[in-house]
Amino acid sequence: MRAALTPERASLGSRTAAGLPARPFRSIELFSGAGGLALGTHAARFQHEILIEWNSEAAHTLRRNVLAGRIGGISDWRVEQGDIRDYDFSDHGQVDLLAGGPPCQPFSIGGRHKGDADRRNMIPEFARVLGQLAPRAFVMENVRGMLRPAFRPYFDYVRRMLARPAVSPRPNETWEEHDRRLLAHHVERGDDLSYDLAFQVLNAADFGVPQIRHRVFVVGIRSDLKRRFTFPTPTHSAAALRSQQIDGTYWARHAMPPPDWSTSPPSTPALALHAPWRTVRDAIHDLPTPTLLDDPGLGQHSFQPGARAYPGHTGSPLDWPAKTLKAGDHGVPGGENMLRHADGSVRYFSVREAARLQTFPDGWMIEGPWSEAMRQIGNAVPVSLAQAVATSVADVLSHD
DSSP states (O other), X not given: OOEEOOOSXXXXXXXXXXXXXXXXXXXXXXXXXXXXXXXXXXXXTEEEEEEEESOHHHHHHHHHHHHHOOSTTXXXXXXXXXXXXXXXXXXXXXXXXXXEXXXXXXXXXXXXXXXXXXXTOOHHHHHHHHHHHOOSEEEEEEEGGXXXXXXXXXXXXXXXXHHSTTSXXXXXXXXXXXXXXXXXXXXXXXXXXXXXXXXXXXXXXGGTOSBOOEEEEEEEEEGGGOOOOOXXXXXXXXXXXHHHHHHSHHHHHXXXXXXXXXXXXXXXXXXXXXXXXXXXXXXXXXXXXXXXXXXXXXSSOBOOOOOOOBTTBOOEETTSOBOOOOOOSSSOOTGGGEEEOTTSOEEEOOHHHHHHHTTOOTTOOOOSSHHHHHHHHHHSOOHHHHHHHHHHHHHHHTOO
């Protein structure tokens, strides 16, 4: 039996005289993890009524930061720890946005590749809640592995399921059977709850995140609103970073001598139309080298022993965006979460460094021991990327 979830605060449900939502926009988030997506959408004027997270340590992370009050405007966040399958939103009332990143492991290149057969596949649950809430918009994030040929038929089904969330699966119905009903329903009827969808793979580095991280975003705007969503355009580029490294601007910014280009002279820098990609050095240059004792002034910036390089896992260079931080199914993956120095030596990123590579603010504390904290960070949506997408959604919803 599912527990009904309704707002706890009447103020969050206030409406204008015209029946339009008061600002900031009202939102609900599923699969919240360490809060990267929540912080990004919050920065884009979405006020979260409820955040639901299954993992106890991640839920503690959310509660700890809400109670600490270091981040403005989040004291009203209501954090629920539990399995989304146990919650019913049928009587919750109207919200503007449903957001969430269902567990990515079923579709991750580094996972078990079970896709829809993986018990951790929670995308149908996202669609169920979408049908119950009927928000004006939704944002769903996942790994770009969903677009691989092996999973592409299921991804196409996911798009149809999210476009028609009121056409829910029947008991014991396979996804292929449900998909055939969705296709028939789309042809026969046009009066049910529906969403106009857009999807795109975005590289976090193109939006100011010091990490090369590709994720697919699916965004839906409720069809009755008759509005078109477009994804944000990149603000940063590799070409601009290379240009600054070649003309010396990058090295001057870090008070460093430029490399000796005499043995391999670079080509003429291209005209930079964007800001430069942010590098690992840009993100952590003002942090001291981590030691075994945590820095009380920073928090979560201590040295973790045991890093080693091996083929295919050599760490991230200082003067380029980091490789994709990963959570791993069985502990922290070594190569993806390491810093590689110019002499080839490596060390693990501290929790604070990894959080910066995901653009979490320094005041945001991650609960749990190092391995658990790094798992949460590896699973997170980069805050700056989430903000870019959510701001585009807010722009669409603002046109009342």
